[in-house]
Amino acid sequence: MGYALRRASLAMIVLGLAGCANRxxxxxxxxxxxxxxxxLVSGxxxxxxxxxxxxxxxxxxxxxxxxxxxxDKIAKDFGAAMAARPKKPSIFLLYFETGDTRLTPESKADIPKILEEVNNRPAPDISIIGHTDTVGSDDENLALGLMRARLVAERIGTTKIGDRVSVGSHGEKNLLQPTPDNTAEPRNRRAEVTVR
Amino acid sequence: MFKVRLFFLATAFFVAGGTSFAQDAVIGYVKTVQGDAAIVVGGKAIKAEPATPVQIGNVLKTGKAGSMGVTFKDNTIMSLGPDTEITVDEYLFAPGKGDLKLSASMTKGSLNYVSGIIAKLKPEAISLKTPTGTIGVRGTHFLTKVEAEQ
Structure with a gap:
């Protein structure tokens, strides 16, 4: 008997046994x-x-x-559940000018891509987290991050999203590019937009 | 049961802190619906539609020919086949504070689970309870079928 066949029949026996007690x-x-x-399945x-x-x-x-x-068994038992799977969330990063809520020209040009993603979903919701580099105090940066996030929310807010928007700030506590304090770093001045 | 739910709600508010409460209590949204599907809130079934919000303590429920997909704030995806019931017992997603938790109970039906950020950051914080055992997730995609207890 071929390996695959042996393996298949073993699987059937095991499935059969398991089926007796609990399916x-x-x-x-x-x-x-x-x-x-x-x-990990614990019983x-x-x-x-x-x-x-x-x-x-x-x-x-x-x-x-x-x-x-x-x-076949997966299709039979889980076909409907798998077909109901929502689209995977998309994540976009937008970058800002230093100490400011102005988007860089490249990121400004990315806004239409986000809007397109929003429009391609049946019931979109979005989360926006603002981040800063380490120039300035923690408190200032927490506030700046929130301003950045809110600005982005205004720019991509549509009736299609309605109130399904959440905005937050991590200030300088979640650096994409680790740096010492008081370091200007364009990659850290960003907003992360998740479209679900 | 009621007390427990109240406690979880209070926790969610506390963690969210500051901004609009109503919005922060939402932990996910229904994205897809086929046939009969509902979100049960405090014992009352609300017909599920795309954009219906999900909160802690809610039961995700589908009928005989129903299915439904929900995407949570940490990008965890749960899609339910027919005749399925899952309660979201606990949900915490505040990565800045290290507050991460997702626990749910599935009493019957079929589920397609795709893990999100909570599983990536703190895999041990995720558990799916069933009548005969508990499923722990180590950052992954799985299916589970649960036969109701007789």
């Missing part, structure tokens, strides 16, 4: 970027770690017992 199970899938994370008896694409385990099943779940 609840988990299947791990690869991420969109091709990497695969891990899932009364202990924990089972899933590490491979399509690897599954019964919830509350025997510890360490995993099986491979076929495409």
């Amino acid at each position: 609840s199970y988990v299947v791990l899938l690869s991420n969109d970027d091709g990497t695969t994370g891990k899932v 009364r008896g202990g924990a089972t770690l899933l590490e491979k694409h399509h690897e599954g385990a019964a919830i509350g099943g025997p510890t360490g017992k995993t099986f491979i779940v076929s495409e």
Whole structure:
């Protein structure tokens, strides 16, 4: 018997056994970027770690017992859930002139791209976080970050988004490019816009 | 139960601090709906539509031929197949303060889960409880099917 076939029949036996006690199970899938994370399934008896694409385990099943779940079974059990998956959020970075709420010319030109992303979604919501470099005090920068975020919110706010906007500031506490204090760094003067 | 929900709401307000409360209590929005789907708020089912807000303590619920997709503030995505029920028990997303948590309970149905920023920053802060065990996420995409307890 071929390896694949043996493996398949083993999986069926395991699935069958798991099915007797409880049909609840988990299947791990690869991420969109091709990497695969891990899932830990803990029950009364202990924990089972899933590490491979399509690897599954019964919830509350025997510890360490995993099986491979076929495409067919995934489609049957999860087709509707997978089809309902919302579009992945898009993230944009906009940059500012030093100590100011003026966008750089390049970032100004990026605004239409954000609006397009907003218009391509059925019920968009956005989050905007303003950031600064380390020139100036913590408090000033927290306020400047918030001003930057609000400015961006005004520029991309549309009736389509309505009140589904949240604005915040990390001031100089979340540097994209680590620097000492009081250092002008264009890459840190930014607003991060997430369109969901 | 009511007390517990009140506590979580209070926590969310406290963490958000300052700005508009109503907006900050929202932890995600419904993005897709097919057929019968609802957000249950304090025991009352509200018909789910794209842009319906989700808050802590809400139950995401679909009917026999329903499905629904929700995107949370940290970009976690949950999409539910038919006849599914999931309660969002706890949700904290304030990376600046290190306040990160997502815990939910799934009593039945099917779920497609795509992890977001909370899983990236603090994977141990995520748990999905089911009647027979708990699923911990280590930054990933998974599916789970839960048979209701008889």
